[in-house]
Amino acid sequence: MSVSKDDLRDLYAGRLGWDKTKAIISGPKDDDRFETAVEVLQEQVSWPERILMPLREHLYVVESGGERVVKCDCGHEFGDWRRNWKLSALIIARDDEASLEEIYPGLRRPDPALCEVREFICPGCGSLLDVESVPVGCPIVFDALPDLDTFYAEWLGRPLQGVRRCEDLTHEITSRWGQAEL
Amino acid sequence: MAATNGSGGAQIVACDAGGTMTDVIVVDRDGSFAIGKAATTPGDQAAGFCEALDEALGTPGGSPASLAAIEACVYSGTSMLNALLTGTGRRVGVITRRGEEDIFLHQRSRQSWAGYGHADVLHHVAHHRPDPLVPRRLVKGVEGRIDMFGVEAIPLYEHDVRTAVAELLDDGVEAIAVCLMYSYMNPSHEQRVAEIAAEVIAEAGDPPVTLHLSHELAPIIREHGRLNTVVLHAAAAEPSRAQLLRIEAALHGRDYPHPLQVLLSHGGVADIRYQRLHESTFSGPIGGLLGARYLSSVTGVDNWVCADMGGTSFDVGLIMAGEPMIDREVTVTRRIFNLPTLVMDTVGAGMGMFVSVDPLTGRITLGPESAGADPGPVSYGRGNDTPTVMDCALICGLLNPRNYLGGKVVLDVDRALKALREQCADRLRIDAHDLAEGVLELVASSMREHIRTVLSTRGFSAADYDLLAYGGAGPLLMAAYTSGLPFRGVVTVPWAAGFSAFGAAAVDLSHRYQKSTGIIVPDGADDGWKAAMGTMVNAGWDELEARASEDLRAEGLSWDDATVVPIAYVRYGGQLEDLEVASPVRRIDSAADMDALTDAFEDLYRRIYAQVATHRQAGFQIFDLGLTVTIPKVKPHLVRRDVEGPAPPPEAVLGTRDVYHGGRRQPATIYDMDALRPGNRISGIAVVEAPATTMFVPPDHHVRVDEWSMLWLTAGDQT
Known part of the structure; x- marks a missing residue:
């Protein structure tokens, strides 16, 4: 089954009927699904940088000035894709009763001694990009670090220019935080 | 499939109107059968029905034959559900x-x-x-x-x-x-x-x-x-009844003297004026089970695994001790209905299933979609370009491109081969014939696993059962999908393609009634309690009996001719599932009668599970009561023929054809199924052709035709 570009566009916009959506969920992916999806998304953003991989709603890894950075629809850039973009976002940490009460009133509120809810906001447009609910003190979760070079070279068969080692570089940020406090 | 123009003349007509095709089987007094097929005509089903009937009677397009001598005509179809x-x-x-x-x-x-x-x-x-x-x-x-x-x-x-x-x-x-x-x-x-x-x-x-x-x-x-x-x-019963009345009028116009009857999903048959006509909605797939039940009564084989392979699905049902199993809820087209229905477990494994290569894993994928009858497989040449399982069977030489559906459709082998090669084989870098054979084995293995699951989840063993393969595609892969399962015997019939319609012809007139209740008999309940609960049971049965006698009267039938069996659905206290127990007593008038009912339940429970699983300490619960009334009806007369020698007559041997099996081309003997005689034995590698079905006999397999014209398949040295 090959999914047309129009159907993918409707899927992203939430307009695709259930029958087709179900067929996409249950069917195998067609060879060109990734390319078509990226084309659809590229048409929808206002900036010219090439999308290398969509990360989640609003966020993409793009090629920008020879670097691979995480970028929002609105154009805000979060820096190198190997550093957890969440650390460069605005964060609302709901870690006490009052702040949790705002979203989970009454009996639905979790115990702030056990859990905290973090909301990550784009500094450029104010969109809510992600929410994590984690035990108190848990480091900020790095959801996914895609191995772009392997994916492009071995799955798509067209390697990207300038291979970068795929490793978590989040510590480059957090280690600086440590030094600043010292 | 023998011709119907035997000395006896046509006696019973049964019809299975599917979403695409309407099958009609005509059964003669001497036990021979003829099958007619025509496209279903949803606007006026009488048209498709009459076309298929005329084909079965051997008078297509000619002057319509009189139906004055027909004794019963049974209809089953899916029009109500579609509506x-x-x-x-x-x-x-x-x-x-x-x-x-x-x-x-x-x-x-x-x-x-x-x-x-x-x-x-x-x-x-x-x-x-x-x-x-x-x-x-x-x-x-x-x-x-x-x-x-x-x-x-x-x-x-x-x-x-x-x-x-x-x-x-x-x-x-x-x-x-x-x-x-x-x-x-x-x-x-x-x-x-x-x-x-x-x-x-x-x-x-x-x-x-x-x-x-x-x-x-x-x-x-x-x-x-x-x-x-x-x-x-x-929504649908009355419009559907109008359709059925039109069909009946068409039959009466040709001198058919009796009312038209419909098959009900629990295996009964009723006049089309029957109040709860919706019970006929899901009767399509169950015909085969009823056919198998009938074969049990004739041949004495009483445990069957019934395997129906069609274009889109593979349906498996069980006959235990001569009777099929019944569920009180049925799921059809993704909806749950409270309708007693014979149990068939379905898995997507049909001849029309698409064959493709998963781009991510590089593995062969079958289905889930199918080509249906229109446009059909690639080899039909009607616009579908995605290869199907049937195309693979054709490529392997198992099907005869010039004798498919009696030659009505000429199959294009080259077109099928090209599609399979370009879309699948080349991508996998293997030979298209090897791939086609592999696809058949893949389908067969999913069917085999399905049968194994149906049996093992209920705690049964294939060693206690005979397998009956039917559906147009059933005999083709029966050797493959039964391989390794220790069945007592594996068999098909020459009328496999029309077996579901045959089953509809082989049923008694019967109704089934059901009603929920809430009866609890704790362990150690005293006689007074048991008798009081018995009164509740009787009240339920009385109510159902009143309804049953009213229905029979409305259909012009006599209550005196009916066999009445009261039923209780009994479970141990706290269980979620219950068992259908045919009550050994007609009424519960004493504590002893109640004990007789619960004893019958425990006896059944012991046979299905084990002695150690019984636990009467939990007490008994009855949440449903039922009642069946049955009136005997004329049924096909399966003729026992004299057994002849093992060598098939010369007219049964049609020649040889290369089939692709075991990774190479091998010459297979081609037989005409209709010309084989009781007692004949043939050995693989062979293909046995009939107009509406094809049986493949692999190397080291043998077929024996028995006195009922049934074809028994054995492997290796067993003969």
């Missing part, structure tokens, strides 16, 4: 209890994955509630409540009913379905709703709106399935 699902049925409004107006939106959670394949059942993201059967606007709630003991807890708010009916009439409904909680324990509220509704309808100038009550149509526990059933009846 409901395509919205071409009547406009139905629903009255339910207040607070439950969103029932079609909530549904039962099971319905969100009902009808899905295994992978989709596991993947929550694919779950989805089917569209509501009735739009929310046409569902009205009324206050009032009967509790689980049948006692009125809140009186019926009659003004609610008046408003609800008036609003539904304003909305132009053609039928009103009423389903209130626990109405099967106490129908007084539903009856009162009906009275008020009749008044309101009369006040509105008597528009032609009909009323349908759940306690009359499906007095079975669980509102959702009960309501679905009532809506099915309200």
Whole structure:
């Protein structure tokens, strides 16, 4: 089954009927699904940088000035894709009763001694990009670090220019935080 | 499939009208059969039916033969269901209890994955509630409540009913379905709703709106399935009856002297004037089970695994001790209905399934979609370019391109080969013939696993069963999908393609009634308690019996001719599943009678599970009662023929053809199935051809034709 570009566009916009959506969920992916999806998304953003991989709603890894950075629809850039973009976002940490009460009133509120809810906001447009609910003190979760070079070279068969080692570089940020406090 | 123009003349006509094709089987007095096929004609089903009938009678296009000598004509089809699902049925409004107006939106959670394949059942993201059967606007709630003991807890708010009916009439409904909680324990509220509704309808100038009550149509526990059933009846039963009456009129026009009958999903047969006509909705696939039950009564083989392979699915059902199993709920087209239905487990494995290569894993993928009859496989040349399982069978030489459906369709082997090569084999870098053979083995292995699952999940062993392969495609892969399973025997019949229709011809006239109740017999209950519970059981059976005798009278049948079997669904206290127990006593008038019933349950329980599984300490519960009434009807006469020598007659040998098997081309002997004689034996590698079916006999396999013309397949040295 090959999914047309129009159907993918409707899927992203939430307009695709259930029958087709179900067929996409249950069917195998067609060879060109990734390319078509990226084309659809590229048409929808206002900036010219090439999308290398969509990360989640609003966020993409793009090629920008020879670097691979995480970028929002609105154009805000979060820096190198190997550093957890969440650390460069605005964060609302709901870690006490009052702040949790705002979203989970009454009996639905979790115990702030056990859990905290973090909301990550784009500094450029104010969109809510992600929410994590984690035990108190848990480091900020790095959801996914895609191995772009392997994916492009071995799955798509067209390697990207300038291979970068795929490793978590989040510590480059957090280690600086440590030094600043010292 | 023998010709019908035998000395006996045609005696029984049975029809299976599917979504695409209508099959008719005509059974002669001397036991021979003929099958006719025609495209289903949904607008006026009489047209397709008559075309298929004429083909079976051997008079297509000629002057229609008289049907004066036919003794029974049984119809089964799916038109009612299609009417409901395509919205071409009547406009139905629903009255339910207040607070439950969103029932079609909530549904039962099971319905969100009902009808899905295994992978989709596991993947929550694919779950989805089917569209509501009735739009929310046409569902009205009324206050009032009967509790689980049948006692009125809140009186019926009659003004609610008046408003609800008036609003539904304003909305132009053609039928009103009423389903209130626990109405099967106490129908007084539903009856009162009906009275008020009749008044309101009369006040509105008597528009032609009909009323349908759940306690009359499906007095079975669980509102959702009960309501679905009532809506099915309200929307589709009467339009469907009109179709059936047209067919009957066409038959009467040709001197057929009896009423037309329909097959019911629990295996009975009824006059088309039968009140609960919706029970015929799901009768299509069960015909084969009834055919197998009939074979049991004739041949003495009483445990069958029935395996029906068609274009889109592979259905497996069991006959145990000569009887099929019954479920009180059935899931069809992703909806749950409270309708007693013979159990068949279905898996997507049909000849029409698409064959493709998964781009991610590089593995062969089968289905889940199928090509259907139109456009059909690539080899039909009617516009489908995606190869199917059937194309693979053709490429391997198992099917004869010039003798498919009796030569009605000429198959294009090159076209099928090209499609399989370009879309699959080249991508996998293997030979297309090897791939085609591999695909057949893949299909066979999923069928084999399905059979194994059907048996093992119930704790049964293949060693206690004979396998009966039918459906047009059944005999083709029967050797492959039974390989390694220790069946007592593996068999097919020359009329495999029309076996479901044959089954419909082989049933007695019978009705089945059901009603929920709430009877509890704790361990150590005293005689007084048992007798009191017995009174409740009797009340249930009396009610069902009254309904049954009324139905028989309406059909012009005599109660004196009927065999009546009372049924109780018994479970141990606290269990979720129960067993259907045919009561050894006609009524429960004493503690001893109750003990006889629970003893019969324990005896059955012991046979199905094990002695150690019994635990009467938990007491017994009965939540459903049932009743069957049966009146004997004329059935096909299966003829026992004299056994002849093992060598097939010369006219049965059609020549040889290369088939691709075991990774190479091998010459196979081609036989004409209709020309084989009882006693004949043939050995693989061979292909046995009949107009509507083909049997493949691999190397080291043998076929023996028995005195009933059934073809027994054995492997290796067993003969």
